[in-house]
Amino acid sequence: MKVIIVGAGKLGYKLAESMVMENLDVTVIDINPKVLNSVNEQLDVLTVLANGIDIGVLKELGIGHYNLLVASTDRDETNTLICSLAKKLGCEKTIARIRNPEYMKQLDFIKTEMGIDYIINPDLATAQSIEKYLLKNYNFYSGDFAGGKVQMVDFNIEHMEEFAGKKIKDLKGFKGLLITAISREGTIIVPNGFTELLANDTIYVIGKTTDIEKLNQRVSPDITKKEIERVMILGGSNIGYYLAEKLAKANISVTLVEKDKAKCQELSEVLGDVLIIHGDGTDIHLLEEERISSMDAFIGATGFDEENLLMALMAKQLGVPKAVSKISRENYTKIIDRLDIDAALNPIYITVSHILKFIRGGKIVAVSLLIGGDGEVTEIILDKSLPIIGKTLEELKLPQGIIIGVIVRDGKVTIPNGKSVLQANDRIVVFSLTDHMPTLKQFFKYQKGGVLSELWNRAKGLR
């Protein structure tokens, strides 16, 4: 599969990185030679120094032979135009990043008229994730699978003295649940039964939704009982706007603090039900005046990672049960696990997850990148033509970095063991380290035809 990414910003870069891991042919176009240089040094992709909106450039690259174009420049208009041009020039599929809320209202029209197959709005996607997290009562929520029957959550076991220092096989109350990964000091470990949990580990647990709920109540009984009623949002950026709008619709009282007066004015006009406060959100007096300690959740959504993280920590200190921060740089991922905040969401990861899900399409149902982007959870429907059908997990000999978390068959959720057999039309939820993605693909993707594989299959049949 050949992909062109126009714009090598944070999103473009992360996307290119994930796609290279997937073994796709990636071409990156940007107009900044410095950015391209660093891309070239870090990733095995073809870089082109040009303006992606130039038809000549697209033609020269042979856009007609590409399967996908992702426009992720910093301007919505440019992205739409590039996608439209590429589509007209014969590119199979196009994805555009569009952020302006004004355009979001006429998305369907834009999509059909401009020939864009998929529009991704990182801010909206992030707001949706935060909303889901706030409205569902989980400590932290990584993904919904098999139509909500299976869930994956992750939580820090710091406050769980009964967990720390124990081996996984000795843990009680984990019936029907599987610990797929442990995040320890910023690196992801794939555990087995003998792995010992340490204080400050974050564990990723997968299982039937009902079982996860039970676990959740055990882990944090005080939180789950309380419905979210009052939320404070720091920063009136697009994420802040989308989130405030969504929460207000869900009848939650929202206070939004924003520094810029004009922005406040604007927001107050569109967000009628939201209390807009004009002031410096890092000013503790202002926050106390707005009774931050009575809030059920605090969301740091300014443009600065440091501000978001620190203010989320501060909110936690002041007794806010849930503190969430938006971060956009990768720099801090390694220390976030150690901070006492409930969730840090990176719009880039969320966006990349959405795009990966889109390009895998078909039998892949959901994709979720874990914090740090080191691991991935994928839901796959097994096609009957797969060579692995009818085999037990032991026979598959999966590498250690790949774990089949659950098998959903006829609506029944089971946690598999070595003797479990894979059958056609099973839905499986697989956790995999990013390094192992190509292997995962080999296992679960229908192999391409062609004379050689035909012959090989015949030869195998004869034996």
Added chain:
Amino acid sequence: MNYGIVLKVLGSILMVESIFMLPSLVISIYTKQGDLYGFLTTIVVTLALGLILALKKNKGKSINAKEGLAIVSIGWLLVSLFGALPLYISGSTRTYIDAVFEIVSGFTTTGATVIPNVEGLPMGILFWRSITHWIGGMGILVFTLALLPALGIGGFQIFKAESPGPIAGKIAPRIKDTAKILYGTYLTITIMQVVLLKIGGMSIFESLVYTFGSVGTGGFATKNASVGAYTSTYIHMVIGIFMVLSGVNFSIYYSLFKGRIKEMLQDEELRLYLIIILLAVVSIGINLYRTTYSNGSLAFRDSFFQVGSIMTTTGYSTANFDLWPTFSKGILLLLMFIGGSAGSTAGGMKVVRILITLKLIKREVLKIFHPRAMRPVKLNGRILPNETIAGIYSFTGLYIIIFAISTILVTVEGVDLVSAMSSVAATLGNIGPGLGFVGPTSTFNGYSQITKVFFSLLMLLGRLELFTIIALLAPKNWRREV
């Protein structure tokens, strides 16, 4: 620095080298000229060491600029040191240093020799010497990249350090595919020339040796008189044309293959390259016709062959150009500095650098009249970033400094200035024969052992474009990083 991955890649390189020795081993078994033992020992040793290094487990996978430089510079030293073994063991050279000089000359596609009587060498050794031209021309690491699966990310660092020219560019999204395309093109050109030479009446063995020598722009021959041993104009022309073809950027052939002929013809470097060749051929041809040659077409034939040979830094000769008039020799000496195109197998300073330098000079002149003028320097319609321009300035400066200092050092041997200058130009530019003391009919054997080591270093400096080797000499930057 990540030593684990460096050792691993070095191991793969040694394994590749030992595989390239196999044809020579077969020849030596077949011809029984006493070089069998040399190849057998070397292959076993190289392969064993390569396997040990390559199979070693290592944690890190990343190859950054440092690792890339280390792999390329140490890799080239290693292949030269091991590649020299068959020559020394079989007694083809007197000392090991001679053998190293000879094989460095092979890998760097210089073609300078220390063996006075090439015709007395065993065929296996002759073949090995020539095949090093072929691998060295496109780069042994580029070849390794095409084979190694897991070198994706860091591969570009290696590619950049090994491929000649100021701007390294991929032609396919994956470095592996780029390497494959380059070697595919290379192989196609090679096969074409072998067939054409065979048609011209050469034996298979000779066609292969002369093809390796010309497509790799190396210059090792099977005859003492180089290509001059053949009287057939057809052979002169085939070798001449293929030398010129090999001095062209290989990605241009890819454009041609993709049907982008217009783009190819508009390549500024290609145009300048052809113009320089044309001008040099015409002026030397006229000069020869008016002085030593009585036959006009013969004068132009030799002029074309020699210009092609020196410009592409091959170093084959059909005539003893040391006896030519000073004007012609002067032009040849100038061509030694220019060299072939970036991304070709040729050495020298590269036409593109000369082209950009000329453009920079033009801009400076403009600035005298219009001090506030803004004029970006463009190449093929694209603006060159300042880093590239700075790189070209420092490369040109360093080239001249190394040339000047080395010339003075070589005169300690007691040779005349023209000989010293041309020896340095011929090794630094990877050409082969020079003028005077090292003219086309003589060899580098007259120099002392220590000077031969020095020349070997110059050849490596020239092939890896100075900075890769210079970086090796800056140990401060080599510290291990946790």
